[in-house]
Amino acid sequence: MKRRIALFGALASLLVCTHAMSQSHFPQKPVTFVVPLAAGGGTDILARKLAQQLGPIWNQTVVVENVSGASSIIGSQRVARAHPDGYTLLVTTNGAIVGNRFLFKSLPYDPDKDFIPVAQLADIDMVLLAHKSLEANSLKELVALAKKDPGKITYASYGNGSQPHLLMELFNKRENIQITHVPYKGLGPALTSVMAGETMMTLTGRGSGEAAIRSGKTKVLNYNSDHRDPLYPDVPTSAESGYPYFRVATWHGVFAPKGTPKEVVEKIHKDILTVLNQPEFREDMAKRGYGVPTRTPQEFAAVIQEEVKATGEMVKAAGLKAE
Known part of the structure; x- marks a missing residue:
């Protein structure tokens, strides 16, 4: 019986060592x-x-x-x-x-x-990108413009439930305004619509929107981050603009x-x-x-x-x- 117990103990120790070795040497395939x-x-x-x-x-x-x-x-x-x-x-x-x-x-x-x-x-971090013709250059000015013409301003998203859709609807609710949602099948079409002036704005990653920003057809209204983007140092963050929740x-x-x-x-x-x-x-x-x-x-x-x-x-x- 003692020998069996000793054998089982040795086997258990071997299994533990083998398991530990396989983990420490990950990956083996x-x-x-x-x-x-x-x-x-x-x-x-x-x-x-x-x-x-x-x-x-x-x-x-x-x-x-x-x-x-x-x-x-x-x-x-x-x-x-x-x-x-x-x-x-x-x-x-x-x-x-x-x-x-x-x-x-x-x-x-x-x-x-x-x-x-x-x-x-x-x-x-995302930027709020707008067509250059939009008569607002900040979130504060955007709110004032939206209150003046409810529903007239449009924003593009890359689909229902996407981050731009959710954040803009939260913005609508909190500021008691109505900016109209226009969903597209992807970020590319959404950006194209803003560049063409078919919609007035969208939210996009700075890298993804760089071509649109450099095209001269759009402007950046806001940067959704804790700090300003070094490439666009004059663009304020959401918190600096007075809307700290406006971030995704x-x-x-x-x-x-x-x-x-x-x-x-x-x-x-x-x-x-x-x-x-x-x-x-x-x-x-x-x-x-x-x-x-x-x-x-x-x-x-x-x-x-x-x-x-x-x-x-x-x-x-x-x-x-x-x-």
């Missing part, structure tokens, strides 16, 4: 980044840049797989159902983790319970399926942080208008929960119902 959006977009580009830098660190291939469709649901579901070992990770934006819970009555995944936040890759930002992040060992999550986070802190990587992101945070997984989780609260308020203001 290729890792897949699932991007639930189409190839060529900002999330896809960022995922590929990250994969390229992580490959040499891990001495493994990092594959980026685009699994788009159904408002990021298909790709997100795939990761939620993946084996929780760190070899299948989700690289996504706010929509899959925050927005979808308000837009759909049911999801095949639980945004809070089925994913572990691993790392926040980038913040993208897009982020990119990496998530692991629930049940992924803590040691593996910490290893992935540490190595991603190594990439994010590379001067050339940060410089490239800055050119694209991306901020590069270095939050812990716990801090990233807190950011998400705060955004859930704010988005809930915007959805209510917009009068949206889950479908």
Whole structure:
């Protein structure tokens, strides 16, 4: 009996050591980044840049797989159902983790319970971009103009439930004004409509809207950030303009399926942080208008929960119902 107990103890110790070794030596095979959006977009580009830098660190291939469709649901579901070992990770934006819970009555995944936040890759502060003919040059002037002509001013969004839609409807409600929503199928068409004067304004990331800004056909009314953009130092922030709530930002992040060992999550986070802190990587992101945070997984989780609260308020203001 004593020999059996000793044997079982030795086997248990061996299993524990093997498990710990496999975690400390992660990864031991290729890792897949699932991007639930189409190839060529900002999330896809960022995922590929990250994969390229992580490959040499891990001495493994990092594959980026685009699994788009159904408002990021298909790709997100795939990761939620993946084996929780760190070899299948989700690289996504706010929509899959925050927005979808308000837009759909049911999801095949639980945004809070089925994913572990691993790392926040980038913040993208938005600018309020207007056609040059708009007779307002600030948020205060915009409110005054909207009160003078209710419903006459229009704004473009990249779809019902998108961040521009939600924030502008919250703006309408809080300031007791009516700026009319015109939804488009994507940011590109929305920007084109503003440049052509078909609509008067839209919200966009500074990097995404740079061509429109440089065209001379538009102007920047407001910068949604805690600090002014060094490229547009004369444009005030929302807080400086007296509307601190008028702010929404897009982020990119990496998530692991629930049940992924803590040691593996910490290893992935540490190595991603190594990439994010590379001067050339940060410089490239800055050119694209991306901020590069270095939050812990716990801090990233807190950011998400705060955004859930704010988005809930915007959805209510917009009068949206889950479908």
